Amino acid sequence: MSGNIQLLSDTLAAAKAEDRAALVAYLPAGFPTVDGGIAAIKAVFDGGADVVEVGLPHSDPVLDGPVIQTADDIALRGGVRIADVMRTVREAHEATGKPVLVMTYWNPIDRYGVERFTEELAAAGGAGCILPDLPVQESALWREHADKHGLATVFVVAPSSRDERLATITAAGSGFVYAASLMGVTGTRESVGEQAADLVRRTRAAVEPGRTLPVCVGLGVSNAAQAKEVAAFADGVIVGSAFVKRILDADGDEAAGLAAVRELAAELAEGVRRDS
Amino acid sequence: MSSEFFIPDPDGQVPTAEGYFGAYGGKFIPEALVAAVDEVAVEYDKAKSDPEFARELNDLMMNYTGRPSALTEVPRFAGHAGGARILLKREDLNHTGSHKINNVLGQALLTRRMGKTRVIAETGAGQHGVATATACALFGLDCTIYMGEVDTQRQALNVARMRMLGAEVVAVKSGSRTLKDAINEAFRDWVANVDRTHYLFGTVAGPHPFPAMVRDFHRVIGVEARRQILERAGRLPDAAIACVGGGSNAIGLFHAFLPDADVRLIGCEPAGHGVETGEHAATLTAGEPGILHGSRSYVLQDDEGQITEPYSISAGLDYPGIGPEHAHLKDSGRGEYRAVTDDAAMQALRLLSRTEGIIPAIESAHALAGAIEVGKELGPDGLIVVNLSGRGDKDMDTAARYFGLYDTDAEVAADAGADDTAEIEGDAK
Numbered sequence: 001m002s003g004n005i006q007l008l009s010d011t012l013a014a015a016k017a018e019d020r021a022a023l024v025a026y027l028p029a030g031f032p033t034v035d036g037g038i039a040a041i042k043a044v045f046d047g048g049a050d051v052v053e054v055g056l057p058h059s060d061p062v063l064d065g066p067v068i069q070t071a072d073d074i075a076l077r078g079g080v081r082i083a084d085v086m087r088t089v090r091e092a093h094e095a096t097g098k099p100v101l102v103m104t105y106w107n108p109i110d111r112y113g114v115e116r117f118t119e120e121l122a123a124a125g126g127a128g129c130i131l132p133d134l135p136v137q138e139s140a141l142w143r144e145h146a147d148k149h150g151l152a153t154v155f156v157v158a159p160s161s162r163d164e165r166l167a168t169i170t171a172a173g174s175g176f177v178y179a180a181s182l183m184g185v186t187g188t189r190e191s192v193g194e195q196a197a198d199l200v201r202r203t204r205a206a207v208e209p210g211r212t213l214p215v216c217v218g219l220g221v222s223n224a225a226q227a228k229e230v231a232a233f234a235d236g237v238i239v240g241s242a243f244v245k246r247i248l249d250a251d252g253d254e255a256a257g258l259a260a261v262r263e264l265a266a267e268l269a270e271g272v273r274r275d276s
Numbered sequence: 277m278s279s280e281f282f283i284p285d286p287d288g289q290v291p292t293a294e295g296y297f298g299a300y301g302g303k304f305i306p307e308a309l310v311a312a313v314d315e316v317a318v319e320y321d322k323a324k325s326d327p328e329f330a331r332e333l334n335d336l337m338m339n340y341t342g343r344p345s346a347l348t349e350v351p352r353f354a355g356h357a358g359g360a361r362i363l364l365k366r367e368d369l370n371h372t373g374s375h376k377i378n379n380v381l382g383q384a385l386l387t388r389r390m391g392k393t394r395v396i397a398e399t400g401a402g403q404h405g406v407a408t409a410t411a412c413a414l415f416g417l418d419c420t421i422y423m424g425e426v427d428t429q430r431q432a433l434n435v436a437r438m439r440m441l442g443a444e445v446v447a448v449k450s451g452s453r454t455l456k457d458a459i460n461e462a463f464r465d466w467v468a469n470v471d472r473t474h475y476l477f478g479t480v481a482g483p484h485p486f487p488a489m490v491r492d493f494h495r496v497i498g499v500e501a502r503r504q505i506l507e508r509a510g511r512l513p514d515a516a517i518a519c520v521g522g523g524s525n526a527i528g529l530f531h532a533f534l535p536d537a538d539v540r541l542i543g544c545e546p547a548g549h550g551v552e553t554g555e556h557a558a559t560l561t562a563g564e565p566g567i568l569h570g571s572r573s574y575v576l577q578d579d580e581g582q583i584t585e586p587y588s589i590s591a592g593l594d595y596p597g598i599g600p601e602h603a604h605l606k607d608s609g610r611g612e613y614r615a616v617t618d619d620a621a622m623q624a625l626r627l628l629s630r631t632e633g634i635i636p637a638i639e640s641a642h643a644l645a646g647a648i649e650v651g652k653e654l655g656p657d658g659l660i661v662v663n664l665s666g667r668g669d670k671d672m673d674t675a676a677r678y679f680g681l682y683d684t685d686a687e688v689a690a691d692a693g694a695d696d697t698a699e700i701e702g703d704a705k
Contacts, residue, residue: 059582060456060568062463063306069450082580106304107567111581133306133567137294158308160470165310183308184468 002150003122008099008175009152011050012214012235021231021272023048024216025265026103026240028055029088030080031071032247036254040247041092041100043258047265051236052092053130056085056104063105063132065187067241070248082112086124093125101154101175103130109142118145128152128175136165136172143172154178157203159195166206176214176236177203181221187241189220197233227271237272239264291601295484298607299565300573300600303483309463312470317485319390324492329385336381340414341371343496347504347661352631353644357651360658361509365501365529367665368636374666375497375525376407376478382493384411387474394418394473398462400427400455400521401592401639402434403666404478409443411476419443422462424454427591434670452585455521455595459569479522480599483570487599494528501661502532509659515540515650518663519642520613521557521593523602525665530611540612543602544646546588547615557586558615559598560606568597574606589618589674590638592666620645622678625668637666638674 015022025044031037041052057072057080064072085102093100102121109117109129121129128151134142136155146153152175157166160183170177179200182193200215207213217230218238222245227237243261250257295301305313323329337343346366354362367375387395395417399405405421412419421438425447428435438445451457466475480487480494498516505513516533518526520543530541548556556562559574566575568583576584576596588594605611625641627648628634636644640663647662654660668675676682 059451059584060460062460062569063467065464073450076582107575107577107583108581111564111566111577111579133304135303135305135307135310138302138304156307158306158310160309160311161307162311165307169307180308183470185464 004093004099004125004127005150005152005175008051008101008127011099012176015050016214016235020274021234022050022216022236023227023265023269023272024051024053024218024236024238025049025243026053026055026238027243028057028068028071028075029085030057030075030078031244032074032252033078034080034084034088038088038091039254039258040261041088042095043262044243044265045092045096045098047262048269049265051099051101053101053103054085054088054092056082056102056108058105058108061105063185065185065241067244067248068186071244082108086120089121089126090124099127100125101128101130101152102126103132106131106134114141114145118149118151122149122151126151128154130154130156130178132156136169139172152176156180157199159183159193159199163202163206166203170203170207170213173213176216178238179203179215179217179234181217181219181230184219186219188222188245192220192226192230196230200234224267224271227268231272231274237268239268291484291488295487295571297487297601297604300603301484301487301571303570304567304572305483305570306467308467309470312466313483315390316386319386320485320489323386323389332385333382337378337496341377341381342369344500345369347501347508349508350628350632353628354651356627356631357648358654358658359656360651360654360660362647362651362660362662363505363508364634364662364664365497367497367525367663368634368640368667372403372407372410373669374403374407374637375494375528375663376404377410378496378528379478379490379493379524380404380407380411380476383474383476384415384417387417387476388415390474392472392474394420394469395476396420396422396462396465396473397476397478398422398455398458399478400424400458400594401590401637401666402427402431402438402670403592403637405443405445406434406437406441408476408478409438409441412443413441420465421445422448422458422465424448424452424458426453427455427458430674431591431670432673454586454591456583456586456597463569479524480527480601481522481569481571481573481597487571487601490524491527491531491601494524495531497525497528497663498530498532501529505661511659512536512539513659513661514654515542516661517542517544517643517647517650519544519593519639519665520598520602521546521595521639522597523599525663527599527601529661529663530605534610541605541610542646542650543611543613544616544642545613546590546593546642547617548587548589550617551615555587556615557588557594557596559596560602560613561615563596563598565603571600573600573603574598590621590642592637592639593642614646614649616642616645622675624648625675626679634664635668636664637668638671640665
């Protein structure tokens with residue numbers, strides 16, 4: 001069975017055709033429970049997200065701020081396993097028909113086995129993986145299997161990335177490129193970094209002529225005004241911590257949490273429309 | 277003065293251009309840090325061939341650290357170790373009290389070359405943190421030290437030392453609240469502040485070039501020890517023994533002996549309450565290959581790649597990873613790695629204190645416990661060099677509780693079950 005990289009590309013192209021940026025939401029699997037996490041993803045799609053990244057909780061989330069660290073911790077203490085991540089992807093995709101990716105640190109895949117992981121993710125209907133700590137020069141084995149199974153390989157680029165690195169990364173990546181808006185870990189910020197627009201411009205310039213590789217911006221975006229600001233120059237707006245925080249703030253009230261993330265998704269979906 | 281103190285022997289073990297020692301090492305870092313890590317590699321390469329860098333570092337090592345450090349024979353201690361000759365490489369006598377200063381001074385010079393004004397570092401036992409705070413005071417650099425909350429409590433003296441030296445000490449409350457979590461937090465800081473900040477990594481782990489660079493700065497330990505033992509004993513030792521957490525003092529001792537095939541290189545890992553209990557930090561004994569903190573090496577992890585929480589009575593060894601060069605030495609068979617329990621280390625700590633008047637760090641006591649075993653295996657003809665990587669002042673609270681040395685809490689000692697003291701004659705207990 002082949003993964004859904006094409007669905008991802010079509011979804012991003014459809015947003016572009018509507019002259020808007022795509023809304024990409026992040027939520028960790030197993031948070032606050034496996035079923036609660038699946039319900040939250042469905043709610044976010046229902047609110048207007050185009051794409052969802054399912055986080056694979058990790059014991060050592062070096063690139064995450066306190067909000068996602070807390071969520072990962074809750075998920076791991078709840079006993080979340082990779083099988084639960086796969087089930088989350090499957091149920092979220094089957095219920096909505098939308099593209100669902102996994103975002104994970106590299107060691108869980110390395111340990112689980114690249115072959116097995118890509119096979120299971122494709123079988124679950126996954127569209128690909130975002131790998132924030134797998135540098136492009138260590139990614140050959142992953143890409144071989146991801147390509148075989150129709151999965152996107154989404155690399156992260158940062159304001160510190162030099163143009164020649166951007167060329168290497170965009171040549172190896174597929175699906176889209178995750179442009180980090182600022183130098184830092186995940187978390188909500190008062191303002192989106194000024195470096196983001198420049199990074200998007202440089203990343204687009206690095207893509208081979210004739211090839212379509214959307215550039216989505218993440219890190220720090222938490223409200224409709226910021227989403228609108230980013231949508232002015234990026235193909236997609238990625239929001240993570242703000243969703244997680246809504247569920248944390250609901251403090252165990254599942255219905256309230258679901259309502260809150262649905263509402264946030266709807267606000268952000270309005271924000272990514274450039275004409276709004 | 278020659279540059280032998282930090283330039284690796286060209287015939288020695290050098291990682292590949294990508295930073296691999298065999299199957300281990302590499303550079304598994306987020307894109308945001310690629311430029312900074314590359315800058316460290318480029319600047320270090322330039323520094324290695326700059327005579328002025330060598331001159332400055334050698335001057336600091338001699339006149340600030342107090343190198344060369346002594347090689348002390350310990351016959352009364354050796355009497356409990358099968359009668360083998362044992363000599364201690366006295367890194368505990370360095371300024372700040374451990375081997376850590378060797379690497380810190382090298383990287384502090386590098387920080388200045390790169391034009392960075394702020395240094396961050398992780399610390400477990402506090403020895404790397406103290407050394408870093410010291411160098412920052414000396415060089416006028418801003419300094420922030422990340423330390424697990426558990427470790428700030430068991431190494432409170434070192435927290436006070438760092439603050440006295442002007443460093444900010446951040447108690448890290450995530451995860452197991454020990455060294456691993458301090459490193460996570462330091463990486464988070466580095467990603468956000470990389471423009472003006474150097475991450476002065478304290479062990480031979482992390483992304484390339486850190487494993488090779490930190491080793492090079494510590495290589496002086498083995499270079500001196502090899503020369504000293506040839507002068508003293510007229511031959512090379514049968515074994516060179518050191519404790520391993522991340523592995524910096526061990527690789528520093530081992531490296532100069534790598535070409536000497538008859539010298540066994542023995543690393544002593546923390547077995548905590550015993551490897552079979554699961555409460556340990558014996559990464560090479562019980563770990564599996566994986567990626568932690570920027571490189572591939574052995575890692576304590578579960579079957580899905582989640583890092584498991586380590587345990588050791590020694591804060592400096594309480595780490596679920598290990599430098600990639602050690603992983604390679606293990607696989608190639610050139611290095612031997614044994615696990616030493618908390619209890620064995622504490623007994624060795626007291627034995628050295630009472631027989632030789634030297635109080636070692638609990639970390640180094642793991643190597644001493646290993647030396648007692650190896651000495652018994654070798655017998656009276658054996659010749660052993662042990663790296664005494666640090667002094668034990670910082671551990672006196674832990675040791676006093678373990679052995680019941682405080683007048684007020686003898687009951688704590690009973691809880692610790694530390695009553696097998698038969699080996700020391702006339703023991704107070």
